[in-house]
Every structure is written in C-alpha cells, then in structure tokens.
Amino acid sequence: MLENNVQVAPSILSADLGHLADELASIEGAVYVHFDAMDGHFVPNLTFGPGVLAAVKEATQIPVDAHLMISNPDQMVPEYLAAGADIVTFHYEATAHANRLASLIREKGAKAGIAINPGTPVSALDAIIEDVDLVLVMTVNPGFGGQKFIPGSLRKLRQLKAMCDERRVSPIIEVDGGISPATAGDVCAAGARLLVAGSAVFGKENRAEAIRKITEAGEAGLTRRA
Incomplete structure (x- = not known):
C-alpha cells in the first residue's frame, strides 16, 4: 500500500474540463486520478458529482x-x-458513523479512506484507524485549489505515522493541498506516501515531467525521514 514508495495523484480540480479525456491522457501512468467532490455546503465550493466520476472512468x-x-x-x-x-x-x-461507512465501502470492493481537516486533531482517528485503507490529511482548508501549504500539517503527519506504527496498521497516508516539488520532500519525510497535486501538475505543459519532479522530491524526503 505505497508503504515504501511515493506516488502522485493528479487532481482534476485543476484540469481543463472542456478537454477532460485529453487531460486524463496527459497523466497516463499516474497511480490514481484524484476526484474532488464538493457540495457547496460542507465546503464553500461546488464541483463534481457521481455522473462526472462515471465519465472519468469511461475516459x-x-x-x-x-x-x-x-x-x-x-x-x-x-x-x-x-x-x-x-x-x-x-x-x-x-x-x-465512520466505522459503518468504511465497512460499507470495503464490502463493495473499494478502498475506504477518511479525511481530516486542518483543525481536526489526529487523535480523532483513534477509533477508526484500524478500519480504513487510507487517511487523508488536508494540508490546506478544503474548498479551493491553489492554496498555500499549512506548515503545521507536518506535525500532524508525524503524529499520524506514530499512531499507525503504535497500532501496527499501515493505511496509505495521503496529503492534499499546496503540494509541489517544494513541499513534497517535507510531507514524505513526515510520513506521507500519496501526494495529491492539482495546479502543480495540470498547470504545467509537460504533466509527466511535473509528476516526476514531485515524486523525486518526495523520494528525496524519505532519506531524511522526520
């Protein structure tokens, strides 16, 4: 589960949706494509629903x-x-009902992930950490792309990795928000392995090169693991 590897999940929130198939083709080889669903209520933005996700799967x-x-x-x-x-x-x-929802996702054959906002402490995951396949630490306040990375997120990542080690579980640790070659090393040193990147990938002409640079920066961070 990416335990010893760094992977990038490009976020289509920053893609040109008018040319979605071409945008997806430009990131061929990525381990995941990140799909941000926002309802305009939990976060102050409205994005994609299940219909768009089905279109992504077809493309x-x-x-x-x-x-x-x-x-x-x-x-x-x-x-x-x-x-x-x-x-x-x-x-x-x-x-x-986080445990029940995670069980439902797993029963349907998908991986179950749980996300926490910047203001939510890692300790909130105590009762769910053994029942999920992925933990997403938001490194910006969710709702909009292009925000600056919150430095305090590194402390949370270290706390999360320590919790996982103590409980002998190994969910994928994912980060989302402000990820670029400048921040990838730090988050990977702190425990992250799956890096969501929007504008740092789709804002570049050569997406494969952008993914490579983020991945290499993340892998370099593993050598100075915090």
Whole structure:
C-alpha cells in the first residue's frame, strides 16, 4: 500500500474540463486520478458529482481516488461506489458513523479512506484507524485549489505515522493541498506516501515531467525521514 514508495495523484480540480479525456491522457501512468467532490455546503465550493466520476472512468484506466467533501456522505457514498470509485474517502467531520461507512465501502470492493481537516486533531482517528485503507490529511482548508501549504500539517503527519506504527496498521497516508516539488520532500519525510497535486501538475505543459519532479522530491524526503 505505497508503504515504501511515493506516488502522485493528479487532481482534476485543476484540469481543463472542456478537454477532460485529453487531460486524463496527459497523466497516463499516474497511480490514481484524484476526484474532488464538493457540495457547496460542507465546503464553500461546488464541483463534481457521481455522473462526472462515471465519465472519468469511461475516459481512463487510471483508478479513481474520490475525495468527498460533502455533508451527507452516508447518503451519497453508494452513488460514488456505483459510479466506479476505486477509493472513497469521506470526512471525519461529516459523519457520526465512520466505522459503518468504511465497512460499507470495503464490502463493495473499494478502498475506504477518511479525511481530516486542518483543525481536526489526529487523535480523532483513534477509533477508526484500524478500519480504513487510507487517511487523508488536508494540508490546506478544503474548498479551493491553489492554496498555500499549512506548515503545521507536518506535525500532524508525524503524529499520524506514530499512531499507525503504535497500532501496527499501515493505511496509505495521503496529503492534499499546496503540494509541489517544494513541499513534497517535507510531507514524505513526515510520513506521507500519496501526494495529491492539482495546479502543480495540470498547470504545467509537460504533466509527466511535473509528476516526476514531485515524486523525486518526495523520494528525496524519505532519506531524511522526520
């Protein structure tokens, strides 16, 4: 589960949706394509629904990492699973039934992920850490692309990695927000392995080179693991 490797998941939030198939083709070889679903309520932005996710699945063979920034994940998770999501990540802050929701996702054959906002402590994951395949640490406040990385996120990543080691579990540790070659090394040194990058990939002419530079920066960070 990416335990010893650094991977980049380009976020289509920063892609040209008018040429979605071409944009997806430009990141061929990526381990996941990151799909940000926002409802305009849990976060102050409105993006994609299950129909767009189904279109992404038709346009690419890259597995889809669906990040649900929505207020009603208990109701909507089945829709995203039906649309073909390979990972479904919901927010800890959005449900009172995290364990049940993670079990549902796994029962349907997808990986279950849980995300925490910058203001949510890692300790909130104590009762769920053994029941998920992925933990997403938001390194910006969710809702919009192009934000600056929050430095305090590094402390949270170290705390999360320590919790996982203590509990002898190894979920994928993912980060989302402000990720670029300048920040990739630090987050990987702190424990992250799956790096969501939007403008740092789709804002570049050569997407393969952009992914390579982020990956190399992340791998360099492993040599100085915090």
